[in-house]
Amino acid sequence: SAVISQKPSRDICQRGTSLTIQCQVDSQVTMMFWYRQQPGQSLTLIATANQGSEATYESGFVIDKFPISRPNLTFSTLTVSNMSPEDSSIYLCSVRGGQGLDGYTFGSGTRLTVV
């Protein structure tokens, strides 16, 4: 199954700064997904990142706040810009495939605390 490495695993950041989260997959995948999971809550899709095209953002998420790069088929980054305490969450990347024909694999997440 696909193995996802996500960095950093956690960080504490000052408000107003930006943090870039990296997601590395051990196999080539067409689509990568970025999710946010607020404390004790479910997962909400931020955007879908396809290699070679602009990311597709879900309602409530904008590129200026969460710019995404997808330079190749195994790597993506999500930046959380101009952070506020409300951005404190777990951010997870995910890819389709590996765990069965339709399974989605998730990274371990980046636990972000904004102070």
Add this chain to the structure above:
Amino acid sequence: QQQVKQSPQSLIVQKGGISIINCAYENTAFDYFPWYQQFPGKGPALLIAIRPDVSEKKEGRFTISFNKSAKQFSLHIMDSQPGDSATYFCAASMNKAAGNKLTFGGGTRVLVKP
């Protein structure tokens, strides 16, 4: 708009008992229904999944029951063990044309008491 509703929010079961978690969906275009298990500090891990052409799927102690007409599906954990204590999420997605996005239910925190 929450497209996948999950209940209960939390569940306490004795070791050896049955844990039952229910989900209901609204969008009939959904064609893939996975369940994920998440331990603290970890990402969700796929537990079991079903497609709507099947009414039940069993893998070990985990069973999905699917009712297409009612737009409901449920997870049964038989012989629950303390190691099953985790948060469980149901989810649903559509076919490739819709981008394969997963929509998650709200989650159920399961505690199995020894």
